[in-house]
Amino acid sequence: MSDVASISGEWRALSSLRLGEGGKVRVIDGGRFMTQRMSMLGIRPGIEVRVVHGPGKRGAVLQVDGARIALGRGVVERIRVEKSPCADVSAYAQGGRS
Known part of the structure; x- marks a missing residue:
């Protein structure tokens, strides 16, 4: 097993985070267009993101920089x-912002 495979066990889909949770982007598993679009929005590997609405059936709203x-x-x-x-999930659960 390679080092990348053993590390990736700790990575999860952004859709699995709950309201208020955050994480560091590690991989964008999409094609060239999607990767380029995410980069233009400021979402790149190494960037911290936080879920501020959702995730749900329709997607999620993220806080990025x-x-x-x-x-x-x-x-x-x-x-x-x-x-x-x-x-700090409690602030989001009460409708607050960070």
């Missing part, structure tokens, strides 16, 4: 993240 970006369900399922160890 102070901007909020809405992505469809198919896109959030193709972005792999490493979950951040500490997320």
